[in-house]
Amino acid sequence: MRRERVSDDIYVFTSDLYAQVTASAVVTRGGIVIVDTLPFRSETVEMIDYLNSLGQGPIKYLVNTHWHGDHTNGNCLFDESVELVCHRNCQQAMMQYSEAELAASKEATPLLEGIKVKIPEVVFEEGKMVIHVGNKSIELILSPGHTFDSTMAYVREDKVLIAADTVMPVPYFVWGDRHVFRQSLEALKTYNLESIVQGHGEVLLRGEIPGAIDSNIEYLNIIEKKVQEVVNKGKSRQELNELTIDHCGKSRIPLNGLVQDLHLANIQYLYDEFVRVRDGVETEEDGADEVEHVPDTVVEEAGMDMIESIKEGETEKVAESVL
Numbered sequence: 001m002r003r004e005r006v007s008d009d010i011y012v013f014t015s016d017l018y019a020q021v022t023a024s025a026v027v028t029r030g031g032i033v034i035v036d037t038l039p040f041r042s043e044t045v046e047m048i049d050y051l052n053s054l055g056q057g058p059i060k061y062l063v064n065t066h067w068h069g070d071h072t073n074g075n076c077l078f079d080e081s082v083e084l085v086c087h088r089n090c091q092q093a094m095m096q097y098s099e100a101e102l103a104a105s106k107e108a109t110p111l112l113e114g115i116k117v118k119i120p121e122v123v124f125e126e127g128k129m130v131i132h133v134g135n136k137s138i139e140l141i142l143s144p145g146h147t148f149d150s151t152m153a154y155v156r157e158d159k160v161l162i163a164a165d166t167v168m169p170v171p172y173f174v175w176g177d178r179h180v181f182r183q184s185l186e187a188l189k190t191y192n193l194e195s196i197v198q199g200h201g202e203v204l205l206r207g208e209i210p211g212a213i214d215s216n217i218e219y220l221n222i223i224e225k226k227v228q229e230v231v232n233k234g235k236s237r238q239e240l241n242e243l244t245i246d247h248c249g250k251s252r253i254p255l256n257g258l259v260q261d262l263h264l265a266n267i268q269y270l271y272d273e274f275v276r277v278r279d280g281v282e283t284e285e286d287g288a289d290e291v292e293h294v295p296d297t298v299v300e301e302a303g304m305d306m307i308e309s310i311k312e313g314e315t316e317k318v319a320e321s322v323l
């Protein structure tokens with residue numbers, strides 16, 4: 001596990017064992033807020049031990065950014081006093097998929113021995129929620145695309161966006177929807193950011209952020225166009241192998257080359273969809289319908305910390321831009 005500090009109060013822990021998954025911790029005067037766990041027991045325990053050793057107060061909240069096991073397997077390793085938080089969509093997806101997913105993963109690796117599914121009980125249902133703890137305000141923002149429950153955590157005081165799998169070296173959408181993914185990436189341009197913690201791989205620094213966002217949007221555009229050409233020419237699914245990641249504007253190197261697998265899964269998914277559309281099995285869906293609207297202000301008290309669901313200009317703008 002690699003540990004780094006992206007601001008005075010925010011630590012990022014990166015897995016050495018699986019796909020460079022990141023987990024983050026925001027240290028506040030009122031305790032510590034963690035965003036995501038690491039995939040395997042040993043690394044999550046190492047992270048918890050390190051944070052406890054800081055003597056900066058207890059771990060109060062653990063936020064899950066989406067249901068995937070590589071970000072949530074460690075939930076069961078936290079003390080009972082830690083409140084688990086996620087979007088309602090994540091809670092529902094975990095209820096539906098996590099047991100089967102974990103059982104399958106356990107077949108593949110002994111590193112998950114003793115891990116149990118633990119589902120968050122504090123949920124938000126709207127586009128955004130803010131957790132106020134100590135001197136920090138952390139916005140949780142629904143940002144679908146990678147999955148329908150994908151959520152980011154924005155630490156206002158530090159201008160750090162913990163983007164989870166909304167920002168990866170290659171956008172990976174086979175569990176979600178590329179149309180809403182594009183909108184979620186466009187929305188990132190409205191933030192003034194010092195850094196972005198990606199769900200996998202290196203932290204992006206201020207100067208790298210605009211290029212990385214544009215590159216991810218451009219990648220989605222390129223693969224749509226190129227896969228559509230393959231389908232239009234009546235080529236077989238096997239011929240997708242010639243459409244390498246380098247030909248689609250991305251490097252093959254990040255995540256120790258795993259990006260090539262993600263890319264192949266993306267283009268196979270697109271191929272199957274475009275063939276179904278060509279053959280009249282389905283019409284191409286319109287992603288704009290998937291955008292959630294933010295409702296009026298709702299404020300709840302959770303212990304000493306205030307958790308609020310709010311209506312804010314930024315989120316409104318995103319919704320309007322796709323209507």
Ligand SMILES: [Zn+2]
Nearest residue numbers: 066068146165
């Ligand atoms: Zn994921």
